[in-house]
Amino acid sequence: MKNWKSLVLLVISALLLSACGDKATTENGAKLVEEGKFVYAASGEFKPFSVTNNDGTMSGFDIEVAEAVAKEMGLEPEQKKFKFAGIVEGVKSGRFDAAVASHTITDERLKEVDFSTPYYYSGxxxxxxxxxxxxxxxxxxxxxxxxxxxxxxxxxxxxxxxxxxxxxxxxxxxxxxxxxxxxxxxxxxxxxxxxxxxxxxxxxxxxIGRSEQAIAVSKENEKLLDEINKALETLREDGTLKKISEKYFNTDITSDPEEE
Missing domain, CATH: 3.40.190.10 (Periplasmic binding protein-like II)
Structure with missing residues (x-):
């Protein structure tokens, strides 16, 4: 009898954990750290891309891009300040939904995470x-x-x-x-x-060269990556990315220079 009760408790626990895991998703099935939120990481130490304010919040180009992407996806943006060197691992492990932290797309990083289309170009x-x-x-x-x-x-x-x-x-x-x-x-x-x-x-x-910066997403979250790419496409077409860029740099760094 004792073993039977233990088995029932294990099954109930598994069902509860499964339900909790399925709860944090978008309408299209993308996984989220928190229901209804886009939890993203940035360093807060990369002026003017992300800067830590006196109240501990972050502002800057990356932050405004992240907020615009979240809004386009119908989610509430929630920023997380994290040391740059550990952000990719945080995305990979599921601690953050994404990194909007000026990560350059590289072959090495592509082994750990997936990247969106570039949201700006640099070098x-x-x-x-x-x-x-x-x-x-x-x-x-x-x-x-x-x-x-x-x-x-x-x-x-x-x-x-x-x-x-x-x-x-x-x-x-x-x-x-x-x-x-x-x-x-x-x-x-x-x-x-x-x-x-x-x-x-x-x-x-x-x-020295040209680089593409993009949003990093877990390889286990392809649906979220699709939603982010759709959001970036809209923000690029309606001029939002260009507007944010010109606010910080007085020029458009969001357009691919090779297509100009």
Whole structure:
């Protein structure tokens, strides 16, 4: 009798867990961390893409894109601040519905998560102090280069040096360069431009390449990825993405430069 009662309890528990798991979905069957919400992660340390405000909330280009995507999907946006280096793993494990955190699409990341269509285009650039003789990547051979943890820029730096220092954010790396540390920083050209505009005494040198930034979603959530792509298509066609871009950069970084 005792074993029979235990079996019944196990079955009931399994049914309850199954019901809870099925509850957090969209009308089209996409899985959600919380019912009716689009829970997304950003670092809050990548000005002007995501910045932490005095009240602990985040604002910036990525944040407004995430909110627009959530609204288009009929969901309430809920932001989660997380260290950039751990965001992809958080998406993969189901801690977040998605990452709207300026992740560049790479083959390595595609092994862990799926990506939406790009919501903006950019490229890495070398930044140095004004008295530096460095002009291009090859000039940095053997020198000390600073990058942000979890970014693709470390791979670029490894092509010319083993002396790579990593920071929690690109902005902190640029601030260190400004204070006399390291020979150079490799980061997104927009981030460097914003840092210079904010008063850092650094200069831009060689633009190294072109990259596509997109929203990361778990490989187990194909339906959510489809909804995000539909939302981005609408926001691109109605001019919302362009409007958000021009607010932060005075130019449109959401259009593919190769199609212009």
């Amino acid at each position: 890495p650039q070398i930044f140095v102090r004004p008295d530096s003789s460095v002009e291009k990547l090859d000039d940095l051979e053997g020198m000390e280069i600073a990058v942000s943890k979890g970014s693709t820029y470390a791979e670029t730096a490894q092509g010319v040096t083993d002396n790579i220092q990593q920071y929690d954010s690109d902005v902190v790396a640029l601030e260190a360069l400004n204070k006399g540390k390291h020979d150079a920083v490799i980061t997104d050209f927009i981030t460097g431009k914003e840092a210079i505009a904010a008063g850092l005494n650094v200069e831009a040198r060689e633009l």
